[in-house]
Amino acid sequence: MNTDTFYRRAAGASLLLAPVLLLLALIVDPTPQSGQAEGVAYAADPAGAGLTATLLHYCWLLLVPGVLGMLAGVRAGGPGSALARAAAVLAVPGLVSMAALPMVDFFESAAYRRLPAERAGELLDAAYQPAVIFGWQLPGLAGTLLGLVLAGVAVARARQAGWWLPAGTAAGLALFLAGARSGTLLLSLSGPVLLTITFGAVGLTLLRPPTATPAPAL
Template identity: 50%
Template sequence: MFSLTNADAFRRWAAGVSLVLAPLCLLLGMIVDPLEPGIDDPLGYADNPVATGISATLLHYAWVLWVPGVIGMVHLVRRRGVVLANVAGAVTVLGLINFSSLMISDFFDIAAYRMFTVEEAHKLMNDAAQPAMIIAWQVPGMIGSFLGLVLVAVAYAWGGRAGWWFPAAVPAGIVIWLVGAANWNLWLGYSGPAILIAAFGAVGVAMIRMSDEEWNPGRRQAAVPAV
């Protein structure tokens, strides 16, 4: 049962709920995106600032919400796969934090394309893509988030916490989503996040439903009086 005074219950619920909400925010962010399929026109953001802001915010919180979920998954891997879980978990958390910050570029798109000509705004946004931003923010954010989530899923299954359907579904959902987003294919763009909702949602719900003792085996040991 959820409780603010029970550390194990609160952290278990926080991690589990985050695993449900993160891919849901990803799907909703894709649905709200104002750009029309097949038309890569940044003016679509400038002409629809409200929808763009909502979409960017949902996508931002998708990556942010995955952080407590990943930490919860790593916490549950105790023996088999523990090294992979620890390393992949650290990489994933850093990647998710980096990637979430990149969503702010949509707000600059809105301002730039409303204040300047299309050519001036395009040059401004291209010039803003400095090497440091690409190397230190974008690349670690994308690799850490996508590859990291897959490796954490592998460690979670390896540790016996989920079937191997889980690490199979995670890369499938990510790849389908990326292909759909890159090709402006709505069916794929929505199907990928839907797969992630099913996969991470199942793990999140199982996490919410587990007992405090299963979440923290130390509780059981502490409850046994010393002889």
């Protein structure tokens, strides 16, 4: 197996696995199952909270090679090449930031186990300084959302996939966020299911031997 084939298959496997991990993270999350507030639910089931955080961490992390492998098929100077570069600049730091954010779940679980719920909530609120919000949360969320959708548009513009790719990516992410904000588990799960179908289709394409060797876009 040559180097190009290895990276292509690694990217394809990452695109297949990442949304499945997101789906599993939502399924094992103790919060919707218990009907309690997140911190209280995490304190009651620290193992479940830790598993959820770990699955989320690797979901966002695996999307980094997946997106870069997907964008590698966009030819430099061709349709979508500028969008591919913008997508990489947004998605890579965004996804890395998103991968780091679930670490707070371990501290939330520990705080609610050791302190009264009101005191634990005050402690966690005090930790959310402007640097956390503007240096981690917002860049992670905005970079991930915009980067993934732009990556889909770039690949579609380069005719490496149909327009179902950016449409499925945008719809899957929107459903996931809407479900997370509303606390509706079924709505939350529908997002990762759609992303599994969308990214899985691209992942399977990358796992197949290419008909021609594309020039890298970045």
